[in-house]
Amino acid sequence: MTSPAPAQPRILSGMQPTSDSLHLGNYLGALVNWVGLQEDFDAYYFVADLHALTVPTDPADITRRSRVTAAQYIAGGVDPERSAIFCQSHVREHTELMWVLACQTAFGEASRMTQFKDKTARGHNANVGLFTYPILMAADILVYDAARVPVGDDQRQHLEITRDLAERFNTRFGDTLVVPEPHILKESARIMDLQEPTAKMSKSGSSDKGLISMLDEPKRIAKKIRSAVTDADGEIRFDAEAKPGVANLLSIHSALSGTPIPQLEAGFAGRGYGDLKQEVADVVVTAIEPYQQRMAELMDDPGELDNILAKGAARASEVAAATRDRVYERVGLLAAQR
Ligand code: TRP
Numbered sequence: 001m002t003s004p005a006p007a008q009p010r011i012l013s014g015m016q017p018t019s020d021s022l023h024l025g026n027y028l029g030a031l032v033n034w035v036g037l038q039e040d041f042d043a044y045y046f047v048a049d050l051h052a053l054t055v056p057t058d059p060a061d062i063t064r065r066s067r068v069t070a071a072q073y074i075a076g077g078v079d080p081e082r083s084a085i086f087c088q089s090h091v092r093e094h095t096e097l098m099w100v101l102a103c104q105t106a107f108g109e110a111s112r113m114t115q116f117k118d119k120t121a122r123g124h125n126a127n128v129g130l131f132t133y134p135i136l137m138a139a140d141i142l143v144y145d146a147a148r149v150p151v152g153d154d155q156r157q158h159l160e161i162t163r164d165l166a167e168r169f170n171t172r173f174g175d176t177l178v179v180p181e182p183h184i185l186k187e188s189a190r191i192m193d194l195q196e197p198t199a200k201m202s203k204s205g206s207s208d209k210g211l212i213s214m215l216d217e218p219k220r221i222a223k224k225i226r227s228a229v230t231d232a233d234g235e236i237r238f239d240a241e242a243k244p245g246v247a248n249l250l251s252i253h254s255a256l257s258g259t260p261i262p263q264l265e266a267g268f269a270g271r272g273y274g275d276l277k278q279e280v281a282d283v284v285v286t287a288i289e290p291y292q293q294r295m296a297e298l299m300d301d302p303g304e305l306d307n308i309l310a311k312g313a314a315r316a317s318e319v320a321a322a323t324r325d326r327v328y329e330r331v332g333l334l335a336a337q338r
Contacts, residue, residue, distance in 0.1 A: 009147035010319075011041040011183070014048040014088065014140060017065035018057070018203075021215035022072050024284070025191040025201035028255050033150055033185050035077035043083035044144055044316060045073055050088045050095070051137070054130040071298040071305055072214065075291045086312030088140065093320035098132070098139035100327055101165050104172070105135055109164075114157055138162040141180055143320040148183040156184060173330040177323075189255035190240075194228040197244035212284065214291060221288065222281040225249070236268040236276055246273070253280045256287040 013034060015026070022031065034045055047069045052062055066087055073085055088094055110116075113134050120126045137158050141149055142165070149159055159182045166177040191201045195210035205211055209224055216224070230245040238261050240247040253276075254261050268276055298305050329335060 008040065008042045010044065010144055011037055011148045011150060012044040012046070012141055012144050012146040013150050014046040014051075015069055016048045016052045017062060017069040018052055018055075020065060020068055021213040022069075022076075023201055023203065023214065024212040024252065027076060027214055028189055028191055029152060029185060030150070031073065031076040031078075034073070037150060038079060038083045041148070043078075044146070044319075045078055045083055045085050046091075046140070046312075046316070047087045048140070051133060054127065054133050055124075067299070067302060067305055070309055071295055074298060074305075074308070075294040080308045080312065084312040084315045086309055086316050090309065090313035091143075091316045091320050093143050093317065093324040094136065094139050096324050097143045097320075097327060098136045100331055101139055101142070101169070102132060102135045104165060104168055105161075109161070110134065113161065115154075134158045134161050135165075138165050142166055142177045143323045144316070145178040145319070145323060146180050147178065148181050150183040150185050153184055156182065169327075169330075176326055176330050189251040191252060191255070192244060192248040194224055194245075194248070197229055197248045214288060215295065218285040218289065221284055225281040225284065226277050228277065230273050234272065236271065236273070237265050246276070249276055249280045253283050257283045 013030070015022075015030070034043070037043060047066050049062060049066050052065075070085055070087070074080060078085060110131060116126065116131055116133065119130065124130075134157075137155075138161060141159075141162050149155075149162075151159065159180070163179050163182075166179045169177050170179070193199045193201050193205045193210035194212070196206040199205060201211055203211065209227060212221055212224060228245060228249060230249075231243050233243070235243075236246060236250070237243070238247050238250050250261055250264055253259065253264055259267075325335075
């Protein structure tokens with residue numbers, strides 16, 4: 001039997017601590033959704049620090065970025081009083097469950113994961129951790145009996161293997177794990193690279209000029225927006241095909257100001273790109289300022305942040321330990337006398 005259902009269905013998601021700042025695309029694509037979901041769900045948001053070890057990284061970077069990533073969840077509006085915020089490595093049940101799941105995963109099945117195939121095809125010198133990445137991710141999810149997992153479309157295959165593993169486990173050992181529903185985040189706004197507006201905004205994009213980092217200096221943000229690529233026709237209307245640069249600026253404005261795009265088009269009728277860029281820069285800077293202020297407070301007080309992470313981990317461990325015990329028992333491991 002699975003544990004009694006929580007009052008609200010549980011959701012879980014995580015980001016890897018692989019950068020020193022989220023960018024506007026991460027913020028609007030993921031974090032804003034996470035914040036909204038905590039109203040209706042019992043939410044668990046973690047820093048996937050163990051996943052970040054799958055590519056060689058400087059230890060000091062992992063440490064710093066783990067704090068930064070957790071702080072950005074909070075600065076973006078995840079409420080630690082309501083949602084559990086924690087580091088994956090602080091809840092050992094993730095890796096404990098992972099081992100059992102690894103022993104239920106066919107070698108060929110793991111070999112078919114596209115993210116692994118893509119990385120190795122690009123000449124990445126892959127380690128075994130990268131190979132088992134999806135199994136750790138499945139454990140992250142299943143250890144919380146998560147009903148839903150809000151992630152971007154690029155994680156779809158990982159959710160499928162998670163569901164397969166849960167179903168397989170339940171078939172072999174009896175009903176034990178909750179099979180999660182995917183909750184693929186529909187991008188309210190597709191945020192594109194400012195310099196190359198046909199590509200999604202991404203850390204690995206064209207250049208730093210194309211990317212708005214949530215922790216960029218406001219002046220730098222305004223400058224990047226002023227030098228965003230547009231087109232020669234001079235008319236401000238939303239046409240992602242023919243006018244990707246202008247469409248992107250309108251999307252960013254609309255996502256942050258809440259003004260519907262047709263209303264923006266009407267307001268900008270007869271005006272030039274300079275005006276549009278100035279207004280978008282103002283909207284972005286206004287939205288980002290309180291976020292940056294909260295970030296600075298959190299980073300100034302690492303003790304308080306570590307406290308929040310400790311509380312989150314304690315809350316997470318309670319749920320995770322119960323699942324681990326259930327799973328260990330089902331596969332026949334002799335119960336430890338604790
Ligand atoms: N693989 C996810 C990413 O790179 C991060 C992640 C790890 C995750 N474990 C997870 C997301 C569990 C959701 C649920 O974006």
